Amino acid sequence: MRDQVQSLLGGAPARLVIDLDAIAHNIGVLQRHAGDAMVMAVVKGDAYGHGLVPSARAALRGGAHWLGVAQLQEALDLRAAGITAPVLSWLHAPGVDFGKAIEAGIDIGVPAVWEIDAVAAAARRTGRTARVQLKVDTGLARNGAFGPDWPLLVEAAQRHTADGTLKVTGVFTHFAFADLPHHPTVQAQQLRFADAVRDCERAGFDLEVRHMSNSAATLMTPQAAWDMVRPGLAVYGLSPAPDIGGSSRFDLIPAMTMSANATVTKRVPPGQGVSYCHTYVTSRETTLVDVPCGYADGVPRAASSKGPVLIGGKRFTIAGRVCMDQFVVDVGDLPVQAGDEVVLFGSGADGGPTAQDWAEVTDTISYEIVARTSSRLPRIYRGEQ
Template sequence: MTSGARAEIVVDLAAIRHNVRRLREIVGSAVSTGSTTEDGSTTKMMTVVKADGYGHGVHEVARAAREAGADWLGVATIDEAVAVRDGGDSGPVLCWLTVPGEDWDAAITRGIDVSAYSLAELAEIETAARHLATTARVQLKIDTGLSRGGCLPQDWPALTAEARAAESRGHVRITGLWSHLACSDEPEHHANDAQERVFREALDVAERAGLRPEVRHLANSAAAVLRPSAHFDLVRCGIASYGLDPAPGVTRDLGLVPAMTVRARFSMVKRVTAGSSVSYGHTWTASADTTMGLVPIGYAEGLPRLASNKIDAWYDDHRRPVRGIICMDQFMVDLGDDHAEPGDRVEVFGTGHDGAPTAQDWAEAAGTINYEIVTRLGGRLRRIHVDSEGSGA
């Protein structure tokens, strides 16, 4: 561990690069079996780096993804997009979550692609671009059945017609048409076919309106690996870029490597006697004398309290069960009769080496998804970046 660290998140940038390359291989293999774009070109890769790179560090992840061949970066908000651009990235960046009155100027002047879901949003973007005497890069999103963000199908003809009119006025360029799948991690779900059908119909409407976008995209990580028909010109890979399975229990071994490891040092090691109960509520009681290690992180750092008594940590090449309730600042692990010392390193989760716990294990213990486990981490954890390929950090 880093000298003096109590607890830390370690992100291996080599794993990020590996995962982006691997996803490009998977998508490329799908292209070779019939998922080519209309002009026969290779499907492009977007690495999604929203939410501070899913908790991995947006600037470091963005650089690693570009080094591995990511054509686009994706974020949610304009603030995130500006941070990526001002951090030195000069390639295509898309953002997609805004509210009325956003600072459109910040995105437009930096050449960031923004998304429009409605006529009102498109009008705001065009007004900002007109005042700047420039052309805004805009992508239109259609709601194909997620019933979240995006233009409803009945409003799509009007939005695409107005978008073409805005193009003719010179202050807007429609660079993309896109949507988002609701059930791509369930490949047999009927919603996948339905959404893809609506998306293809929407593309036809846009083409008849005269729009000629650079990219059309529908697939997220799960669809990128499971649904070649949804690849179109670009796939958006978020969680898979960080080495986590986008469809646990469905996908084959994808060859991805988790990039994040969370580790700490024992604050205290103590022997407890049979009959001793541990942590708030006394939800676990020792059936025999045992040694307990105190790990100095808890739900303030983002660990899910719901995983209490259901998950393991890793110490001395073995899984060690978490005993009792996970507290705000700390939790206890059962070491049995093994010897340990305060200051010894314990791995909370990581790559799964040798059977060690993973973010997916924590997700299952807490009844959630691996996205939430890695993205919510922070608090008092120190985050460091390493590079197991030896090319710097």
């Protein structure tokens, strides 16, 4: 079986296995938390490294109503794949071709007057009405109209709506502390968003959706659901609030497993330095295993002498520095041979490490661990497609 898999992968030494049924399951969990609100599955960043189109289809199969992306090309790729579900794209720089989005029926998130003016100009060129959603900054101080810029954005939207170039379909914002549901900003941002919604309603916009909840808010702040929730990380089974609970605490199933096949094993004496600069030195005669996966594949170099792996049903830690294409594991006297599987992270159901485990040892978040996985790693999809 191992040889068959390797043949299908063209001999690729490492890979990602994506459980599409897990993604569909996680959408169901999020929908239960959302109540009557719709679910927008965020599939930006190649679906957090899981693969844009297969993950989007799995999310829709699980019951998602909308898809969300950061960049316009991601939305266009969904349309090119034949996906007709509503899509929102919300992060754009000057010079983007909004005409393509309008022709593809993509909702465009607009945080500033320059952008809504550019969308309106593109709508006039195409001869079609653009669908836009206004983004208000309620305290994250990132993308979105803030303070006095917000009424200016609403006024510009009114002007372009009046001449038929735009339809304002929604209003949205983003939490700063949703993973700490009792933080005072959570309530404060809800109040500011409610004011922004009223501003839009007074302006006469026929809003289809109002949304602010990310994964953490969807799971822990149900009163912020409005018409739709907008989870990202939780779609892929990872906990957005690990200090409160892991994936199983929220009934989420991690969808990604990263693994490789050992290339070389060797017995070495005590006192042998391992990998660059010999930051790890063996304490006794032992077996070293070379794993063909490194920072070019998304393995953090910060995981040197820290990253956990599963080999032969037992957990070990990387020995020495992570290199561009490989790292080494000291397995003691465990019998390991070339071709044996090394699991970097997965669901954890087998006792192996998870993306959260990797995040903790490298002082980052699980979002980064999965999203940084390289495109040179083949994705194998399991479950209904």
